[in-house]
Amino acid sequence: MSTEDHDTEFATVDSGAAQTFPMQCSALRKNGFVMLKGRPCKIVDMSTSKTGKHGHAKVHLVGIDIFTQKKYEDICPSTHNMEVPNVKREDYQLNDISDDGYLSLMSDSGDIREDLKLPEGQLGASLRTDFDSGKDLLCTVLKACNEECVIAIKTNTALDK
Known part of the structure; x- marks a missing residue:
């Protein structure tokens, strides 16, 4: 079995049990992911305090x-163990933006999905502007803990016109 076989095998299995996995706090790294207050977060800062008189070194996480x-x-x-979310990143080709703000996205395998809304703020504004001006765009979708959203856009250079 090649690694591609493994990927597709796991991609289709969605029991819900594998939303997170435990990792020892000392093994976490900046720019990695961790569950903080029940939310999937990217670690932006972390510091370790020295061992106290009665205990363990403590890790202060900011995400x-x-x-x-x-x-x-x-x-x-x-x-101690912390829960780490299973984060999946996938690029989709943007086909259309509906009147009610939903994106029509196509995966590499040709599957169409229309269940993600146009992101809010600056990202959504530039996505709409670039799309309206006729650019071919790729949307990067981040998925974790049964939530997903578009986190980045880039010009699709794979298409030759």
Whole structure:
């Protein structure tokens, strides 16, 4: 079995149990992902305090929610396990934007999905502007914990006109 066979095998299995996995706090790294206050976050800062008189070294984590951009903080002993979200990143070709703000996206395999809304703020504004001016765009979709959203756009250079 090649690694491609493994990927497709796991992509179709969605039991819901594999939303997160445990990782020792001391093994977490900046720019990695962690669950803070029940939300999937990207670690933007972390520091470790020295071992106290009675205990373990503590790790102070600062993370930004990957969907809402809200900041979360947590402190945990370095030997404890933290939940880490399974984060999946996928690029889709943008086909259309509906009148009610939903994106029509096509995967590499040709599957069409129309269940994601135009992102809010600057990203959504530039996505609409670029699309309206006729650019071929790829939307990067981040998926974790049964949530997904477009987090980035780029010009599709694979298409030759």
